[in-house]
Amino acid sequence: MGKLLCIVGPTAIGKTALALHLAAKEPSTLISADSRQVYRGMDIVTGKDHPTNTQLFGIDLVAPDESCSVSVWYNAVMPIITQSWEEGRLPIVVGGTGFYVHALTHGIHTLSVPINQELRSQLTTLSLPKLQAKLCAIAPARFFAMNHSDQSNPRRLIRAIEVALSSSLSPTVNLSLPQTQLIGLRYSSLTLQKEAIRARVLSRLQTGAVRETKKLLQKYPANLPSLTAIGYRSLIAHLTGKLSQAELIDHWVAGELAYAKRQLTWFRRDKSIQWYDIDKEDYDYPKN
Known part of the structure; x- marks a missing residue:
């Protein structure tokens, strides 16, 4: 097994930006560990905003009306990771879905359940x-x-x-990845985190989140599990007249803040993560 770098943390923290920065320094493969980005056509709201000339694996795996699970994602990205090792490239896993990252670093016994x-x-x-x-x-x-x-x-x-x-439950799948490095990004200030999340929500609205949701609803029913993802719930409520524009923004931001809290709760359990507060003056990981 080769080296594996995982960049984790809550939403709107700059994980992808750091991954891109590090990928420019050595041959690398970028892999998304985001359960919201596995669906095709769900792009703006879920934040598939990486540069168009950069390939990101682990996204666009299924249609919005198809079932997905950690095993689907795992089976899609593991061959990519293995190939990267064989070719001398560093797999950089970036995302906020802790369960996906855990599947790579610790193994999950339910992966065998179809x-x-x-x-x-x-x-x-x-x-x-x-x-x-x-x-x-x-x-x-x-x-x-x-x-x-x-x-x-x-x-x-x-x-x-x-x-x-x-x-179909089998013994725990356990990858031996002794060279795994886990980097965690977070804000020390909840105020700054809220400002970053609000700015991201506004940016996604400006770049077509409403249009994207309308297009999805023309093809798929609103009660699909995929469309209950944060952002889409607020947008659908707005499009059906349940939320005003201002309420849409507040509802979406509140959902993202609650999600960020759950993400941090999950990741804090992993004592091997090296944390960096990105809003502190001594934050210098990207310079390393």
Whole structure:
């Protein structure tokens, strides 16, 4: 196994910018670890704003109406990582979906559980309380091991039920990556983080987020799991008259802030991450 560099942290922190900076210094391969960027046609809202002359792997893997999971992403990027090692290039994994990064650095035993589309179709008709009750009935330990956010997330509950009912569970997949380096970016000031997130939301609105959402809704139903992603929820509510323009912005920003908090909660559990506060004067990682 070769070296692997992972740049992690909350949304709107500058992970991709740092990855591009480092990639210019040595032969590298950039890989997105963002569960929102796996869907084709969902570009502006999810932040696929890397330079057009830069190839980013791990994105555009499925259509918005297709199921995706960490195993789909993992199976797509691992051959790229392996090829990079063989060719002497450094794989740089950049993103805020901790579960995806964890699959590479620690291994996840549920990777062997395939998507059961028939079961998912049945479960998507159930309300949140019924999904919670179903998981509690078949796998109470799994339900109570989930954090509050996941317990209230239908997509997470459906996957947990899918895993609990599967007979395909295998021993933990564990990549031996002793040379893995994890770099974490964060703000020390919540005010600055909020300003950065708000600026990003406004930028995405200016570059066509509403137009992109309208185009998606012409082809796909609004209740697709992919379209419940942060940003799209606010935009769809705006387009259906539930939110004004100002309310749309505030709702989207609030969703991103809550997501950033969850991201940091996840990543703080990994003690191997070397953290940098990007708003402090002594932040100098890009100079290294």
